[in-house]
Amino acid sequence: MTTTPLPIAAGRRTRAALLVFLRPERKRLAGAITLLIAGTVAGLLAPPLLGHIVDLASSGASTSEFVLTGVGLVAVALVDAVLAGLGFALLAQAGESTLARIREGFVESALRLPLEQVERAGAGDLTSRVTNDVTVVGEAARSAVPEFTRAILTIVLTLGGMAVLDWRFLVAALVAVPVQAYTVRWYARRAVPLYARQRVAVAAQQHHLLATIDGAPTIRTFRIAEEHSGRVAARSQQAVDLLLQGIALMTRFYARLHVAEFAGLAAVLATGFFLVRGDAVSIGTATAAALYFHGLFNPINTALALVDDAQAAASGLDRLIGVADLAGEPRTPKPVTEAPAAVVVSGLGFAYHPDRPVLRDVDLVVRRGERVAVVGSTGAGKTSLAKVIAGVHDPVSGTVEVPAGEVALITQEVHVFAGPLIDDLRLARPGATDDEVRAALAAVDAAGWVAQLPDGLATEVGAGGHTLTAAQAQQVAFARLILADPPVAILDEATAEAGSAGARLLERVAAAALEGRTALIVAHRLTQAVSADRVVVLEQGRVVQAGPHATLIEEPGPYATLWQAWSGQRDH
Numbered sequence: 001m002t003t004t005p006l007p008i009a010a011g012r013r014t015r016a017a018l019l020v021f022l023r024p025e026r027k028r029l030a031g032a033i034t035l036l037i038a039g040t041v042a043g044l045l046a047p048p049l050l051g052h053i054v055d056l057a058s059s060g061a062s063t064s065e066f067v068l069t070g071v072g073l074v075a076v077a078l079v080d081a082v083l084a085g086l087g088f089a090l091l092a093q094a095g096e097s098t099l100a101r102i103r104e105g106f107v108e109s110a111l112r113l114p115l116e117q118v119e120r121a122g123a124g125d126l127t128s129r130v131t132n133d134v135t136v137v138g139e140a141a142r143s144a145v146p147e148f149t150r151a152i153l154t155i156v157l158t159l160g161g162m163a164v165l166d167w168r169f170l171v172a173a174l175v176a177v178p179v180q181a182y183t184v185r186w187y188a189r190r191a192v193p194l195y196a197r198q199r200v201a202v203a204a205q206q207h208h209l210l211a212t213i214d215g216a217p218t219i220r221t222f223r224i225a226e227e228h229s230g231r232v233a234a235r236s237q238q239a240v241d242l243l244l245q246g247i248a249l250m251t252r253f254y255a256r257l258h259v260a261e262f263a264g265l266a267a268v269l270a271t272g273f274f275l276v277r278g279d280a281v282s283i284g285t286a287t288a289a290a291l292y293f294h295g296l297f298n299p300i301n302t303a304l305a306l307v308d309d310a311q312a313a314a315s316g317l318d319r320l321i322g323v324a325d326l327a328g329e330p331r332t333p334k335p336v337t338e339a340p341a342a343v344v345v346s347g348l349g350f351a352y353h354p355d356r357p358v359l360r361d362v363d364l365v366v367r368r369g370e371r372v373a374v375v376g377s378t379g380a381g382k383t384s385l386a387k388v389i390a391g392v393h394d395p396v397s398g399t400v401e402v403p404a405g406e407v408a409l410i411t412q413e414v415h416v417f418a419g420p421l422i423d424d425l426r427l428a429r430p431g432a433t434d435d436e437v438r439a440a441l442a443a444v445d446a447a448g449w450v451a452q453l454p455d456g457l458a459t460e461v462g463a464g465g466h467t468l469t470a471a472q473a474q475q476v477a478f479a480r481l482i483l484a485d486p487p488v489a490i491l492d493e494a495t496a497e498a499g500s501a502g503a504r505l506l507e508r509v510a511a512a513a514l515e516g517r518t519a520l521i522v523a524h525r526l527t528q529a530v531s532a533d534r535v536v537v538l539e540q541g542r543v544v545q546a547g548p549h550a551t552l553i554e555e556p557g558p559y560a561t562l563w564q565a566w567s568g569q570r571d572h
Ligand SMILES: Nc1ncnc2c1ncn2[C@@H]1O[C@H](COP(=O)(O)OP(=O)(O)OP(=O)(O)O)[C@@H](O)[C@H]1O
Pocket: 352, 353, 358, 376, 377, 378, 379, 380, 381, 382, 383, 384, 385
């Protein structure tokens, strides 16, 4: 199977989108940065205080002076801890809220994706974005971003502190910078493509795994289990290899950073030695400078290591925003049509695979209030036509015009959502009163069995609750249709699978639910064609006959043949 992955946003687009998502957090962000700066400045008083203790020791000062400096150190540590803690909390809150908004955008968009786009991308693509990418970005928002911010502030302010002690300390400290800069560029050049490949490999592995699990019965039937587990194993191995390459890269990255630390600290100590010998600074000041530089190790390593998380988070974010953006892309426009036509299909072509057309050059007009039945043999394209008209799939060629937001599609794949039955019905019209819901149920002959449920309308149904029969689920679907009250309804096989007694009940129910609506009915039982205003016969994706039932049975052709077979069957 060829797959076309879902889109990935380009870096610039991601940054622009991120700014929009961050805008509501401006105040929290400003507060957080202020707290972190104040905390860091307080923390930076510690090295000079320690240096002062060194000077006190070398000049033989009194005990009380030591104690006072010690108290100062404790105070500085406390203030730093409290302010930094508050700043971190604020920053993490802002990050979480932002992530929640991005995730909402993603889900909203994913739910609106055309099915064929998800199918082309493979289920694993969407799944790995919802799981892996959201996790990576979430961790970044919770810890990496606050830590990175704090590290950068510490670095900048510490360098400032060194300059205050003596500008020559700052110059010495900067000896480390070229090594670090080189290391980061060296790393980023290798890490970015490596992470991108890792993500693709993990998505491919999940895709193969899901496809294998989905297709397990088929795979067993055809005894191709070994081939499939081989394929999953190969994909997994590929993902593992790439992850190991990432770890090796990290190790080399840290080794190079240690070289930078060594060079910088050596320079600062040598500078301190010469400055103290020349009486430019005290031993305490030189101590403070060395402590400052040593204090830079952690924040620098944190910041640089976070470049790593940032790369991973950025590529995750690109993938999330790539999907979130799809919602903004216009789908095939479906202009509102003037009465009397409710559905106008012209020159419609459709295919699931480019080289296998399923619908060809279909023209079909359903006038307002009209009831049109679509018949045809298995695989003729009836379901596909219903789905394209309902907007589930986009046409490949030609046009479909339906009144925007006024069409409902009911298929036999009715989904009963887990939860109280009444919530399931209210999906169709959130504001519906209990009486309206009851009236809809009565109209579809469901009032009786609903009253007998353990908790009536409040009964939990669906996964984990009371199981509805297929016919009951269909009745719920029709009751939803009545509540949603769309002017146009498309019915596909809604009555096909219920057995003949069940089918008669559902036919009656369908008729009640379609009362007053324009309807396009995929008819498997030709009784539905008899009662329709017009019948359209589809064969191999083309309309081969159209007209009222009474006319069509009079002329030789596919419909007359279908009718004879159907009524012959019923006579026995
Ligand atoms: N999701 C899909 N991917 C690829 N091909 C599909 C898909 N769904 C249907 N087809 C193919 O499209 C053609 C038309 O199928 P469709 O389901 O529209 O026929 P139908 O008239 O509804 O048949 P039935 O009477 O069995 O319901 C068939 O050849 C079918 O194999």
